[in-house]
Amino acid sequence: MPTMIEINTASILDLGALRHLEQACFPKDAWPLLDLVAVLSFPGVVRLKATENNQMIGFIAGESREHEGVGWIATVGVLPEHRGKGAGRALLEACERQLGLPRVKLCVRYTNYEAIRMYERTGYRAIDHWLHYYNDGEDALVMEKRIAETGL
Numbered sequence: 665m666p667t668m669i670e671i672n673t674a675s676i677l678d679l680g681a682l683r684h685l686e687q688a689c690f691p692k693d694a695w696p697l698l699d700l701v702a703v704l705s706f707p708g709v710v711r712l713k714a715t716e717n718n719q720m721i722g723f724i725a726g727e728s729r730e731h732e733g734v735g736w737i738a739t740v741g742v743l744p745e746h747r748g749k750g751a752g753r754a755l756l757e758a759c760e761r762q763l764g765l766p767r768v769k770l771c772v773r774y775t776n777y778e779a780i781r782m783y784e785r786t787g788y789r790a791i792d793h794w795l796h797y798y799n800d801g802e803d804a805l806v807m808e809k810r811i812a813e814t815g816l
């Protein structure tokens with residue numbers, strides 16, 4: 665029988681699982697421990713985990729910039745062995761709904777084709793690019809989704 669992926673709010677109790685996920689998903693850009701504590705505890709952040717059999721398999725955080733009418737996806741990742749079965753899309757769409765803003769933006773490494781494909785499939789379009797944004801000098805692609813237009 666296929667197992668169900670559940671999306672729920674994450675909390676500081678998920679710190680250990682998030683640290684493991686971060687290292688598995690972002691070998692080049694893993695956040696330091698303090699940033700992980702902040703993303704799990706600061707106000708104004710939408711933080712959601714995807715779980716399967718009570719194990720965290722994915723995580724997303726979105727920051728609300730209400731005065732600009734924009735939400736920013738700060739991070740999204742799914743454990744390598746759980747990719748390709750809809751957890752990334754489910755996290756992204758749940759985060760967009762909870763942000764509740766007309767536009768959502770994010771940036772992604774120029775060569776992160778898997779993530780760019782997911783963003784394109786869920787309604788994001790490239791709007792800009794930032795030169796040498798990442799530590800190793802790689803450029804960032806900035807993408808945006810207009811929620812009203814996609815009817816989410």
Ligand SMILES: CC(C)(COP(=O)(O)OP(=O)(O)OC[C@H]1O[C@@H](n2cnc3c(N)ncnc32)[C@H](O)[C@@H]1OP(=O)(O)O)[C@@H](O)C(=O)NCCC(=O)NCCS
Pocket residue numbers: 689690739740741742743746747748749750751752753754771772773776778779781782783785
């Ligand atoms: C990007 C990431 C979160 C996708 O998670 P996922 O659970 O595998 O994504 P999903 O299964 O929900 O797939 C979402 C869409 O992306 C597409 N997609 C996902 N992986 C893909 C791949 N390897 N090749 C082509 N398309 C892919 C799928 O076609 C899918 O669209 P569909 O539902 O219309 O078929 C995951 O690959 C990941 O954690 N990568 C490492 C961390 C990262 O780069 N995060 C983004 C930082 S900006």
